[in-house]
Amino acid sequence: MLRSCTLLFLGICLTATAQVVPTFDDLWIPMRDGDSLQADVYIPAGVDSAQVVLVQTPYNKDLYELGLPMGIGWNVDDQPYIWVFVDWRGFFGSSNADPTGSTRGADGYDVCEWIVQQPWHRDRIGTWGPSALGNVQYLTMAEQHPAHACAVPLVSDPQQSYRSYYTGGVLEQARLNSLTLLGFGTFALVTANPYYNTLWQLTEASTWYPPTIAIPTLQIGGWYDHNLDRMLDLYAGARAEADTSVRDEQWLLIGPWVHGGTGPAFVGSAVQGELTYPTAERVNDSLAWRFFDHYLQDVPNGWEATPRVRYFELGGSGLWHTTNDADLGDPSTTTLYLDDNGGLGSWNGTGSTMFTSDPADPSPTIGGATLSLQLDQGPYDQDPLDTRSDVISFRTPVLSAPVQHTGRARLDLRVSADQPDLDIAVRLVDEYPDGRSMLITDGIRRMRLRNGYTQADEAFMSPGTVHSVEVELPFTCYTWQPGHRIQVMISANNAIRYHVNQQNDGPMYLPGDTNIAMITVHHDLQYSSALHLRGSNAPLGVVGQGAVPVHVHPNPASDRLFTEGLRGRWQVIAMDGRKVLEGDEVEQGISLGSLVPGPYLLQARDGQDDLVHVRFVRQ
Structure with a gap:
């Protein structure tokens, strides 16, 4: 059952039946506590040494034999990087390593240290991965290995916060059950603390990683990902609190994407739920390739001129927007x-x-x-x-x-x-x-x-x-x-x-x-x-289905108010909620003689039987 679940939670599209054969299979990487983690290494044909992309996973490194990420699939030889996949301590190939023997971040550092000692490694390491594979990148970044040059975390939020489990004070039960099924032992701790308390404060403070970021990152998220809100806070934190040398080298991409892992949709697929977004297909991969090429290989691809934030507009336009501001919100x-x-x-x-x-x-x-x-x-x-x-x-x-x-x-x-x-x-x-x-x-x-x-x-x-x-x-x-x-x-x-x-x-x-x-x-x-x-939008509620404008005139009015586009029974409502006038027809106008001066709302139906309200002033 766990294997089938981890296949779904990989966050990559695996559709083929053939396999990619690792260059080195089931290598053992020694950790500082004496345990070892198991790894696979994929080296392109004819390559003696190259820069490395590291992926650390709790979901079984062997599943990448069905196809490598970022659109590589089986075509390992058609891209320039050496890929290293490592099973987390306590999971799959590394299941015998004591989960309490070290931290994920320390393990990430030790893996980087092992990589730099290999004859096929050049001098830099990038990291990549979605969800938990993204979270572990922040823990590895915090250790600041000198060869760790850049990171691409997708749909991830490493902070263990109250609101990541309790939305509006309500337990997101289905997600917590999924995490438990996948082997993340958080259920008892989360359910024992349904109120925000000192434990949550301490946990949030100890898992807030922006101040430890000292390398460029490309964060990738989706509007239909459960991490998105907190990921935006994480990005703003990185722009404000990361090492000053890299605060301007933090990038963010947000597409119309889901978290992935529980169905056919994934980050970068055109089909998301019951809608299709062709202008967003594989944009994440193309941007990640440019990012890696710039920071791992010094390719002069103009990456430094890339806007810091690129985000997709939902609703059918297919448009992408860009900005250099960490805050994307419209102030209106x-x-x-x-x-x-x-x-x-x-x-x-x-x-x-x-x-x-x-x-x-x-x-x-x-x-x-x-x-x-x-x-x-x-x-x-x-x-x-x-x-x-x-x-x-x-x-x-x-x-x-x-x-x-x-x-x-x-x-x-x-x-x-x-x-x-x-x-x-x-x-x-x-x-x-x-x-x-x-x-x-x-x-x-x-x-x-x-x-x-x-x-x-x-x-x-x-x-x-x-x-x-x-x-x-x-x-x-x-x-x-x-x-x-x-x-x-x-x-x-x-x-x-x-x-x-x-x-x-x-x-x-x-x-x-x-x-x-x-x-x-x-x-x-x-x-x-x-x-x-x-957003800054014109007033709504004054145009019916037929897009026939509704007008009142004069406005302000003294003795009589005339209307266009309304019909049938009407009411005039004072600002304190009292109904002060009503009638059956508006064609002959509305007598205002009994009203004291002030603002009012006219409520009636338009030509398509939509209920509308029009504000007017009795002078």
Whole structure:
């Protein structure tokens, strides 16, 4: 079982049946504690000596006999580097080495020391690898072997942090189970510490590696990778805290990619989930080759002029963006308010929306930034969720212009319920003209931890009380195209990716009784709920499906307000949420004589029966 799992978690595409034969197979590399690690070495034909690319893996070095990474496959002789693959201490060929005898970083240093003593090694070593193979590169970098010249970690985050296991205070259970299955003994420690505490503080401080970086790196990530958010923090840390001699030699590439290892998609493949990104295919490999050629072979390929950050725009444009800034986020904010009848627009909403949550039948995970053999990865159609009674959706009118977002979206909600605890799970979606609801990103927050993640922060909900909660979504770059809709789905579960809340006031993560919760999301003027996107966009919610503009005039108005593009029953709402006027038709205009001067919202339907709000001023 472990072998089949490690094949999936390699993060490379292995489709052939033939094998690559190592030049040296099952070599033993001595470590400082007296143990040895097992390694394979691949040397191109006719090469006496060359620069080395080192890969340290817990997933079985022998699997690379099915094909080498970075697009090499079986063509070892068609590239200039010697490749060394080493099994981690305690894993596969190195399973007899005592896992407590040394550290991963010290082992990496000792492997480098062995390499430089080999007659086929020239003078420099680069490192490469995804996921755990990327994490170990940071540990090796921290030891600062003089021959270690550069590193390419992919979809990796070496910091052991509270938020890497608990998203919004909710255990990412499926990923933790996967790590346990793969032999990483973190389950007991993580589950014993569900609150942020001193142990987490010490662990985070001891595994924060940017200050130890003293060589150039090319970090490669994907928008659908679970590590992406923390990887961005790691990159910003490297730009600010790495050795001053290399702070300007830290590069970052972010594509439309998943973490890989649990399905057909991988970093660099064109197909990701149910979507295809042809302009992103193998961009990671081409950039890594240029990086290695520059730092390992002094090839004059213009690498030094490469922008420090290159990132892909999701949403169908196929565009790549570049910047030299470590912070990619758009400083502007576009706020969209949740509204009655599932609306989402630029003006404060009205009313509230109720749904139920039954822990015995949780809303399921469909794609996303997952890591589990039981779950799909990447963008998948969320439409099956729309038919469930435990999921509510809010949509903009059909867009007449693109809406751009680069950063961490945030959903600020006002919530009440009849149970002391529950989770708020949010999915940000692009609703296509053909009806598909493609997942962009998602987040979750445990209500008892809405004020913070320490045990002292814990506060249960009171029945009948409206509570504020903030759900932050991972960083992404997305553009909704004209003809599409922005959609937000809200539920109380995202299972099996996240632990299912029992919705009681008992201890978390222990067996107990479960409660069905009646949950109300409030979205009126007194208790507004809103989605905050990062981007400068025109106000939304005033254009219907037919892209017919909605106008009111004059604005400000004194005695009478006239409209264009609205029909049927209407309401005028004061800024405190009171309904102050209503009527059946707007064609003859609206008499404002009874209103005191001030701002108001006109609520009505457009020609496509979309609910819209238009702000006006009575003077």
